[in-house]
Amino acid sequence: xxxxxxxxxxAAFRRHAPELPLFxxxxxxxxxxxxxxxALAASVAEQGDTVLLAPAAAxxxxxxxxADRGRRFHEAVRAMLGGEADADGTAADPRADQD
Numbered sequence: 001x002x003x004x005x006x007x008x009x010x011a012a013f014r015r016h017a018p019e020l021p022l023f024x025x026x027x028x029x030x031x032x033x034x035x036x037x038x039a040l041a042a043s044v045a046e047q048g049d050t051v052l053l054a055p056a057a058a059x060x061x062x063x064x065x066x067a068d069r070g071r072r073f074h075e076a077v078r079a080m081l082g083g084e085a086d087a088d089g090t091a092a093d094p095r096a097d098q099d
Contacts, residue, residue, distance in 0.1 A: 001013075010024060030063065034069075038051070038073070039080065
């Protein structure tokens with residue numbers, strides 16, 4: 001969850017869906033919000049999973065507009081993947097070389 005006013009949503013998820021994994025992005029500045037969100041997603045994603053940016057509300061408190069938010073997400077994903085893709089056009093898994 002991102003956003004400076006996320007406390008009520010976090011509390012609601014914890015109250016009504018305590019079994020649901022919940023990740024909070026604690027980055028205080030906009031520049032680090034999406035890189036932290038992408039890193040959290042990558043930490044639980046498995047081979048073949050899709051990580052989707054699916055905003056539930058406007059985030060004008062952190063981003064200029066929806067396009068800014070999407071662009072920052074895209075840039076954070078490309079940075080995590082090293083800007084490379086496999087031969088079939090899919091993103092390379094940066095964790096593949098880790099043992």
